[in-house]
Amino acid sequence: MSYLNLFSTRDDELAPKSWATVQNHEGYKVSRKRGTVRLCLDRPHRGNSLTFTMIKEITSLFKQLSMDDSVHRIIVTGRGSYFCTGMHLKEDLFISVAERCNALQELFSTIDTCPKTTMAVINGPAFGGGVGLATVCDVRIALSTAFFCxxxxxxxxxxxxxxKFLVREWGISFARMAMLTGRRVKSQLLYDAGIIHALAVDIDALEKVVEEFLDDLRLAARQAASLCKMMVREAVSGHNADIDKMAGEVFETMLAHGSEASHGIAQFKRGVKDIVWEDLVKDGRPTSP
Structure with a gap:
């Protein structure tokens, strides 16, 4: 299993605590710090709105990262005053309505089903598709001044x-109210409802909260985290018979010889309770520190 690609470098090269830029595109930048990749929307003069090209490229990026075993987490955020204002309606007028719709659906579905842990760092207001972009992420952290519209x-x-993502994550009544009124929903209200998982008073505090979450997430085994996401997704699908069968298969797989669980249990018996899993991955398998 090779990790020598655009996003995968050796652990010693990823050791610095600062973010290293690995891609710089028109409209967004990609940086990396160890096992975490950060996608930053970079159209502050346009509210970090999404062009058709950006949507296609970001979808492709998530698909690539989904197959990269050295990537454990993906952060989505924005530069400037806005998180994301959705699709730019005044650009790409030559793109058909069907193409735009299909592109957005593929983007949200790709992020939603991504096996990596995804985090929306909401640095400002989110409108329309920007709300969707935040909603399909696993963890959502926001500025207390941010709102969703x-x-x-x-x-x-x-x-x-x-x-469908709004109804699932926000609940039927809340999502319907927000869609029908078009009113600005403050991040505090979403935090109180459990939809936003942490708030910060300013950008510096936001970065600190992000690092605190990353410290916790680094202790989560990559494959186990992926299985957690899969089981949650199956649980809300309503296929009760399938989830029982899947639970049995997952239980058997995760306790197999050489699995993450076998390594984690062995370390626990040795008195090691906190395993930074990305430090242990070499040649595609966990090894003892």
């Missing part, structure tokens, strides 16, 4: 591509 209804539109 589904203003499509005021333009004669419906947030169709993100509605």
């Amino acid at each position: 589904l203003s499509e209804v005021k333009l004669g539109l419906c947030p169709a591509t993100i509605s």
Whole structure:
């Protein structure tokens, strides 16, 4: 198993605590720190809105990262005053409505089913598709001044591509209210509802909270985290018979010889309770420190 690609470098090269830029595209930048990749939307003059090209490229990026065993976590954030204001309606006018819809659906589905732990670091207001971008991430951290707005209804539109994710994550009543009124929903309200997982008063505090979450997430085994996501996704699908069968298969697989669990249990018996899993991955398997 090779980790020598654009996103994968040796552990000693990833040791510095600062973020290293690995890609710089028009509209977004990609940086990395050890097992964490950060995607930063970089169109502050356009509210970090998404062009059709950006949507296609970011979807491809997530697919690549999903197959990279050296990547454990992916952060999505924005530069400037906004997190993301959704798809830019004044650009890419030559792209058909169907193509735009399909591209957005693929983006949100790809992030939603990504086996890596995803984190939305919401540095400012989110509108429309930007709300969806935050909602499909596993962990959501926001500035206390940020708000979320589904203003499509005021333009004669419906947030169709993100509605299923909103209903699942926000709940039926809350999501319906937000879609029908188009009002600005403050991050504090979403935090109180358990939709936002942490708040920060300013950018410096936001970065500190992110690092605290990353410290916790580094102790989560990559494959185990992926299985957790899969089981949650199956649980909310309503396929109860399938989830019972899947649970049995997962239990058997995760306790197999040479698995993460076998290593974790062995370390626990030795008195090692906190394993930084990304430090142990060599040649595609966990090894003792």
